[in-house]
Amino acid sequence: GAVVSQHPSRVICKSGTSVKIECRSLDFQATTMFWYRQFPKQSLMLMATSNEGSKATYEQGVEKDKFLINHASLTLSTLTVTSAHPEDSSFYICSANAGADEKLFFGSGTQLSVL
């Protein structure tokens, strides 16, 4: 299957700092990528749809100024958590669609811990 690489896998940072997470499609081009967040024992919640060459589409309740998304190329999308706070601590996962059947391939996820 298609491969989506996500980096870093784990981040521990101080409150107030910004954290950038990268998501790459390794063997296919992705005009659209998706960013999800998952709290312990909760479902994956879609945060935003990242569109190559244009602005991201954010889901209701997600602050676009706090979660900056950049999709500058067909193989890379980045999520920057700005001025992170402890309540932003979560598992962040990116995904991309590699074919016509809407099957999503997921990155390995990033566990963010804000102290």
Add this chain to the structure above:
Amino acid sequence: GQNIDQPTEMTATEGAIVQINCTYQTSGFNGLFWYQQHAGEAPTFLSYNVLDGLEEKGRFSSFLSRSKGYSYLLLKELQMKDSASYLCAVSYGNNRLAFGKGNQVVVIP
């Protein structure tokens, strides 16, 4: 909003069969996915149903009834490595997925 319901946890014995149910109410429907997720890891794809009926793939089968908003995942010949959370997800438009909370399956010897 999108609503995906799954039972939270079940325990089964190695070698047994388990059925994991999922009901959904979504604003659109372009297919239903089942993913397996081990703790701290990303989900991995198991199955995809877009038409009513049963899809069989090795030890895993998935069923869909669109009129009832219902699906189940059947796991046969359970193995210890099958202990994981099983996520039901519905594609409701523009490739967006709505996920259930996942059903934690614990396999015991």
